[in-house]
Amino acid sequence: MALALAAAVLAALGYAAGSILQAVGVRGGSGAAALTRSPLYLTGLGVDGLAWLLSLVALRRLPTFAVQSLLAGSLALTVVLARVFLGSRLRPRDTAAVLALVAALGVVGGAGTEQPSPTVATPLQVVLLVAGVLLLLAVLVLRRLGSAAFAVLAGLGYSVAALGARAVTLPDAWSDAWRVLAEPVAWAVAVAGVAGTLGYAAALEKGPVGPATALLWSVEVVVPAVAGFALLGDVVRAGWWVPTVAALVVVVGCSVVLAGSPAIPEET
Incomplete structure (x- = not known):
């Protein structure tokens, strides 16, 4: 750890x-x-x-x-x-x-x-890959969207990439590294990561950095947390649920404040 x-x-x-x-x-x-x-x-x-x-x-x-x-x-x-x-x-x-x-x-x-990273069934891996592809297409095609919308898309893209990185199965030996390419979730990490990068760039192009960054991190904290609990079996230390939820709310709130900082x- x-x-x-x-x-x-x-x-x-x-x-x-x-x-x-x-x-x-x-x-x-x-x-x-x-x-x-x-x-x-x-x-x-x-x-x-x-x-x-x-x-x-x-x-x-x-x-x-x-x-x-x-x-x-x-x-x-x-x-x-x-x-x-x-x-x-x-x-x-x-x-x-x-x-x-x-x-x-x-x-x-x-x-x-x-x-340790969970073992994820193939259907869920495919869902993550499809989500990454749809987000990338949205970023590339929906060019009329505003800064806030692109920031949300970027946050969702990075969220899918984080979930995919958590779920991908890495081989024990370097000689078997090529097997990762056969996992849909590995491609989900790459595609969703590109969607996040392009989405955030578009958000900054269309609006100020503060609100875009606040939305980006808010989505990146909340969505992976909920999905991690629901889909990947992430767990919280016994007796820590209430302080954890409260802390996550504080993280999001502070991110919004700091994203608007002149610093x-x-x-x-």
Whole structure:
């Protein structure tokens, strides 16, 4: 459990660091072409990718609700790092939200005992793959949607990817790694991940980063938590149900507050 917990915490830190690097990289830039030549911006994208891989490691041993809540903590880290490195203003309610979020994540971390990834029947794997495909098609086809709608689609895409990462069966030997390609849920992770990435990009293109990020993380915390309990057999430590539900509500609420903070950098 220690390794999985460390992976989740490092993933949250990676997402926060990636946001700051990208924010610094876009300063003084003049369009997408300039960003492709910005070492800081490209490094930020790479850190985001590494953080995503670390989140997949965490999902192998921790329940979905615990991992997704810890990843939402990246908002608190982003606010703090932006204050230190970018000199961003920190509102009193941002400070309160950071402290409340840290406390809530402590509860969530305590409620999520180590749980090996479940064995998922093929029909459910196919359902996740179909969901990922439909979300990707929605992002590509429904271009008239507003920022909020794309943020929700992105959150659902990342949610399906997280559920798929939790459910995929990894072989014992590297020589059998190719067998993963035969699992529909493995393709669900890839397709839904692309849907989430494109959906969030469209949300930022059509509206401000704060509301879009708040919707994204709210969906990413709530949907995988409910689906993890209902479909994947995720369990909460005995006697921790009430504090866990309360902590999840606090995580979502604090995410909404922090997403609107002036310390959250605008990205392009």
